[in-house]
Amino acid sequence: GNSVTQMEGPVTLSEEAFLTINCTYTATGYPSLFWYVQYPGEGLQLLLKATKADDKGSNKGFEATYRKETTSFHLEKGSVQVSDSAVYFCALGISGSARQLTFGSGTQLTVLP
Amino acid sequence: SQTIHQWPATLVQPVGSPLSLECTVEGTSNPNLYWYRQAAGRGLQLLFYSVGIGQISSEVPQNLSASRPQDRQFILSSKKLLLSDSGFYLCAWTDVGYGYTFGSGTRLTVV
Secondary structure, rough: OEEEEEEEEEEEOOOOOOEEEEEEEOOOOEEEEEEEEEOOOOOEEEEEEOOOOOOOEEEEOOOOOOEOOOOOOOOOOOOOOHHHOEEEEEEEOOOOOOOEEEEEEOEEEEEEE | EEEEEEEOOEEEEEEOOOEEEEEEEEOOOOOEEEEEEEOOOOOOOEEEEEEEOOEEEEEEOOEEEEEEOOOOEEEEEOOOOHHOOEEEEEEEEEEEOOOOOOOOEEEEOOO
């Protein structure tokens, strides 16, 4: 079956620190990969995505590269801000009529000023 | 533009009471619709999905049910809530590709 394993949190960083949140996956077929962000008390928002191997998704200073050889999609940001504090979810999707997403368990990020 | 509405935002219900959460989508037709639950400190669990009116697939056996009476309406229900039903419930939709859009969620506390 499909699964996503995400770096366990919580992660606490100082402002302007470098961020990496690890994500690896197992999937049958060729998945698309996603990072979602959930700010406190809100639903999830798509942060970035990649649909094939070696694609790099980027948004708001965050980046992640689809690595088929290591089955990974690690999220990185060079300099985090307090406003980046949120829960980050890695997810994969396999094409088909249901278009379901399989989510990782989420990683809580807290950025301190 | 497409929007998704989910209500209520918060709900406190006693054990054994019924539940009805509603989700509606605007600006699209024949979307795929989903109900997810997020338990405290845990990830997202897919509960139900629907690819069309009256078509419901259940991912996890439980005392919850879902219905899709109209193309853009998705309802999550329970006849008798359990303490373990507490959590954050999220509705989502997608039409083509993986443009998932989530509602703002309902925080349910069963007491």
